[in-house]
Every structure is written in structure tokens, then in C-alpha cells.
Amino acid sequence: MIRRVAIIGLGTMGPGMAARLARGGIEVAAYDIAPDAIERARAMLAAADSVLDNLEIASERTGSVRLTDKLEDAVADADLVIENVPEKEEIKADVYRKIEGLISPDTIVASDTSGIPITKLQAHISNPARMVGMHWSNPPHIIPMIEVISGEQTAPETIDTIRDFIRSLGLLPVLLKKDVPGFVENRVLYALLREVVDLVERGVIEPEDIDTCVSWGIGYKLAVVGPMALLDMAGMDIYHSVSSFLNADLCDRKDVAPLVRDQIAAGKLGIKSGGGVYSYSPESIAELQRERARKLVAIRRILEGKD
Numbered sequence: 001m002i003r004r005v006a007i008i009g010l011g012t013m014g015p016g017m018a019a020r021l022a023r024g025g026i027e028v029a030a031y032d033i034a035p036d037a038i039e040r041a042r043a044m045l046a047a048a049d050s051v052l053d054n055l056e057i058a059s060e061r062t063g064s065v066r067l068t069d070k071l072e073d074a075v076a077d078a079d080l081v082i083e084n085v086p087e088k089e090e091i092k093a094d095v096y097r098k099i100e101g102l103i104s105p106d107t108i109v110a111s112d113t114s115g116i117p118i119t120k121l122q123a124h125i126s127n128p129a130r131m132v133g134m135h136w137s138n139p140p141h142i143i144p145m146i147e148v149i150s151g152e153q154t155a156p157e158t159i160d161t162i163r164d165f166i167r168s169l170g171l172l173p174v175l176l177k178k179d180v181p182g183f184v185e186n187r188v189l190y191a192l193l194r195e196v197v198d199l200v201e202r203g204v205i206e207p208e209d210i211d212t213c214v215s216w217g218i219g220y221k222l223a224v225v226g227p228m229a230l231l232d233m234a235g236m237d238i239y240h241s242v243s244s245f246l247n248a249d250l251c252d253r254k255d256v257a258p259l260v261r262d263q264i265a266a267g268k269l270g271i272k273s274g275g276g277v278y279s280y281s282p283e284s285i286a287e288l289q290r291e292r293a294r295k296l297v298a299i300r301r302i303l304e305g306k307d
């Protein structure tokens with residue numbers, strides 16, 4: 001039974017995750033190595049809480065979130081540690097080494113890695129049977145799907161415990177039976193991103209138009225009909241006819257597209273640098289985040305039949 005969770009790393013993902021877990025009655029202790037990240041996390045927790053109020057998810061906060069600047073204080077007594085530090089194997093390995101002597105050998109250690117194989121991460125921890133991938137989707141307090149990834153040495157009981165835990169929070173666990181690079185959500189997303197970047201790069205379509213095309217075409221539909229169900233909806237024969245000529249024409253480049261490399265060289269990293277494909281002012285960023293959260297919440301309520 002998981003009652004106490006430690007979150008290590010309070011950047012983009014940690015605060016929303018902490019807020020959502022607390023709504024499930026969990027006592028969360030959250031730690032970051034950087035004092036300013038802990039400060040930022042306070043505001044992010046408040047923002048996530050107000051979104052969760054709108055979602056009417058366990059509006060009575062039965063759990064709690066405690067921020068701490070001491071690792072041992074965060075992990076002591078935790079039934080589950082969720083490692084949420086930057087996507088670099090050596091940083092993650094360092095965290096596992098540090099918590100090793102602070103937790104019991106049975107404490108489950110989950111990584112929110114977006115793509116480092118769990119089997120690789122297991123090399124850095126004793127008792128690798130208790131390590132599992134727990135890949136949340138951003139924003140973690142709103143998106144209910146969590147990928148659960150078994151590494152080669154993960155014990156079946158660890159998977160069962162995590163799956164049951166996610167379900168008990170009213171969230172949706174998705175089990176990956178193989179530890180494939182990028183897991184499943186990102187493999188599908190990156191297949192899509194490779195194609196859209198290629199279409200823009202080849203001058204087939206403008207960024208605004210491809211965003212409209214994908215969001216209001218397949219994106220809108222996929223929220224209701226998943227891709228495998230879509231095959232049935234379209235018909236296997238139709239998919240066969242189209243894919244027999246189209247697959248050969250789809251982008252299959254192995255490297256990163258020049259469009260992306262050029263943007264990086266120009267310092268245009270996206271929202272975090274004030275511009276990427278589009279331009280952003282500090283005011284427009286705040287408004288965009290509010291508006292996106294509002295729409296995601298509204299869509300989720302409709303899909304769950306609450307409106």
C-alpha cells in the first residue's frame with residue numbers, strides 16, 4: 001500500500017505531479033537540489049491546485065505536499081520515490097546512489113524518464129527488482145495517462161503495485177510489456193513530429209496551418225477514437241490501399257531536421273527563450289498557459305461526461 005511518496009526534482013514535472021498525488025490522499029515530500037526550484041514550486045503547486053479544483057478531482061485535499069531542501073528528509077519513510085531529475089543518465093544514477101542508503105531495500109523507485117531504458121537505469125541501483133518506469137505526461141496534474149514500464153529486472157509485483165496505485169488515484173496506467181526506447185507515447189509523438197517538421201521544411205504547409213490541420217483533424221478525433229480503433233473505423237482495406245503507396249513517401253530521416261538545428265543555433269528554443277516556431281512575450285506565455293489548462297480541463301470534463 002503506497003501512502004507516502006517522495007518526489008525528487010521540482011522542475012517542469014514535479015510540482016504538478018505532487019499536487020495530483022496529494023488529491024489522491026497521498027502524503028508527498030518533495031525535494032530539489034536547487035533552492036530557487038523549490039521557491040518556484042510553491043507557485044506552481046498553487047496553480048496546479050486551482051486547475052485541480054476546476055477539474056473537481058477530490059476537491060477535499062486529503063493528502064499533503066511538504067517541500068524540503070534535504071534529500072534524507074524527503075525519502076525517509078517513503079513507500080515510493082519518484083525520480084524526476086533532468087534527462088541525463090549520470091544525474092539520475094547519482095540520485096539513485098544518494099538515496100540507496102536512505103531508503104529501505106523494498107521501497108519502490110520509479111523514474112519519470114522520457115526515454116532512457118529502465119533496464120539501463122537498473123544498473124545503478126541495488127535491488128533492481130523494485131525499479132520501474134512511471135512516465136507521466138505533461139502537464140502531469142491534468143493528463144491522466146501514465147506509462148508503466150518494466151525493465152528487464154523489474155519484479156512483476158512492482159508493476160502490479162504501481163499499476164494498482166495509479167488506478168487508485170483515478171488515473172490511467174498503460175503497461176509497456178517491453179522496454180523500447182522512447183516508450184510508446186513519445187515514439188508515436190516523435191513519428192508525428194518528424195513528419196510535420198518535414199512538411200513545413202519542404203514548403204508544403206505553413207506552421208499555423210499544420211497546427212490547425214492536426215489539432216482539428218486527427219487530434220480532435222483521436223481524443224475520442226484511439227488509433228487502433230481508428231483503423232477499424234476507416235477500414236483495414238482503406239488503410240491497406242493508402243499505406244501501400246504512402247508509407248514509402250513518409251519522412252524517414254534518421255537525423256534531426258535542419259529546421260530544428262537552425263532554430264537551436266539561432267537561440268530560438270521555444271517558449272523558454274521567448275520564441276521558436278512562434279514568438280512569445282512574458283504576458284502571452286502566462287495567458288497561453290492559463291488558456292491551455294482551461295481548455296484541457298474543459299475537454300476532459302466533457303470526455304468524462306461531467307458536463
Ligand SMILES: NC(=O)c1ccc[n+]([C@@H]2O[C@H](COP(=O)([O-])OP(=O)(O)OC[C@H]3O[C@@H](n4cnc5c(N)ncnc54)[C@H](O)[C@@H]3O)[C@@H](O)[C@H]2O)c1
Nearest residue numbers: 009010011012013032033034037084085086087113114138
Ligand atoms: N518536461 C516534460 O514535458 C516531461 C514529460 C514527461 C517526462 N519528463 C521527464 O521528467 C524528468 C524531469 O523533467 P523536467 O522537464 O521536469 O526537468 P526540469 O529540468 O524542468 O527539472 C528538473 C529538476 O531537477 C532538479 N535537479 C537536478 N539535479 C538534481 C538532483 N541531483 N537532485 C534533485 N533535484 C535535481 C533541477 O534543479 C530541476 O528543478 C526527465 O527525466 C524528463 O525526461 C519530462
